[in-house]
Amino acid sequence: MQAYYIGLSSANDLNWHPDTGVTHHLTSDLSNLNVTVEAYTGLDTIRVGNGTGLNITHLGTSKLSxxxxxxxxxxxxxxPQITKNLIYVQKFTAATNTFFEFHPSYFFV
Known part of the structure; x- marks a missing residue:
């Protein structure tokens, strides 16, 4: 499995961001896996824009309220090295029977 993310920067952002280009929901904060969490034992990585592969350490479920x-x-x-928490838009909308409406500086679900 490979999930793609466009970049890597130095400061972690605690908000969740919708992303149409990723292939999985991603978080850098283990406490965001607040429903279930288990150690990830696979060898897959998240490939970022510069080609670097970032390690996946856990897999779980998050509750957003x-x-x-x-x-x-x-x-x-x-x-842990991802700097933004990303919501995989297609997976989210299919699972929740919702849609996103994007605007220049905000969005609606």
């Missing part, structure tokens, strides 16, 4: 709804993200990969 809003004031009115909660969503579960299944099969989230914990990649």
């Amino acid at each position: 809003t004031p009115t709804l909660s969503f579960l993200l299944h099969n989230v990969l914990h990649v």
